Amino acid sequence: MNDTFMGYVRSNGDVGVRNHVVVLPTIGCANELAWRISKQVPDSVLLTHNHACIRLGEDAERAKRTLVGIGRNPNVHSVLVVGLGCEPIQAEQLAAWIATTGKEVVAVSVETNGSYDAVVEEGVARLTEMVSHAAGEKRVPCDVSKLTIGIKCGGSGTISAVSSNPSVGYAADRLVDAGGTVLFTETAELIGAQDVLAQRACCEEVKVRLLGKVDALLAKVKQNGVDILGSEPTQGNILSGLTTIEEKSLGAISKSGTSVLRGVLDYAQPPSEPGLFFVDGTTQASQLFVGMFASGAQIQIFSYGGGFPARFRYLPSYPPGMKPLPVIKVLGSSDDVSEKEHFDIYAGDIVTGTESVESVGNRIYSLILDIASGTETYTDVHSEYHEMIQLYADGLLM
């Protein structure tokens, strides 16, 4: 029998590990209005962001996918969409896309409601109702196969690949074996490891798609006439012993475990079946986590190497303000043992030979179930830092 956790079952069968009522502006220009509504309803969660009319083509599509995906995520109980009337994605349209999940979604906008004051009044009234509905929801036992976990590594050094990444990979394998879903990303950190990862592709089509994503990034680097050294690996990575992007990538992919790669998704695209998926996209933590959430991740794991960045304490708390996405922080380096109390899992005993990868991996897996059942993460408990969501863009901005 599979393991279970206590989750919120949604009407479409998805399961939330959190139960937030979200206030989602359609565009950055509606942030202030959304804030004014949200601050009058204390248990609501405000997710301001930087979408603007300046995005074109794929960037505009990606922004749309991201906003829709945020609303659809099962950790979100219901959504108040706050719009203006002159933006590229209208509030009613965004609400309709989110409502395909069957969840409660209400759109308010200056255009439809008639005035700024009317939007605030209607928004506060409807949001208060939604918060009251959410409070009535109860956790029930759910199969672990209902979980989707996002994985990122950061503060990477050579030790990441000895301790934190393989432990996270071990937990990822357990989740995939149990019928769950695991997402990992960071296209730049496949450079030099793409052929190794491609051998795990379930079929030729996935293999070709994976290699195509890396080739496209390399072509873009070349087209820009820049050298990735300095960004990949970063100066921090180099201080922690990583020499080349190949070395960094080969260590980074161990966080995905050893499962078959079922598919390659675009940023903020949800998978169509369970299993392990690579998501094409940025390495920048806050944009990355938002994309994982929009792809359906209910929990995010941040596999931390160590080194100087480990002392920044809340750095892996990204994305600041994404309260609906709990982040489990794993610290890998025994050199930073003094910081271990600021992480959810310490994997550094692997380095000193006093704990096995399997043992740490099992601890991570157990913690995933606990967090899924409502236990708060270190960051949930210790940091209220909040900032606007930055939507990922890689094209021309007007």
Next chain:
Amino acid sequence: MKKCIVMHQADTVATALDALSVGDAVRILDADMRDVGELVAREAIPFGHKITLSDHAEGAGVVKYGQVIGRAVERIESGRHAHVHNVASLYTLG
């Protein structure tokens, strides 16, 4: 004894699990933490940095995880610090 870890049997470098000083005898562990040999550090190598397990001719591939992670930009003897000063990515412009 101080330790280093070799991630794959084909590797030409290992990762220092302790800060190494010149002349240190270093135990070599495999990825499952089993003792597979010993070598001497010929220079100081910080925690987490790489020590060469064999001599590398200029231009030779530096192997870790069983894969080429870069090329030696100069001759590197066994027991030396392999890093950005003497190893270059195959993906850089230069």
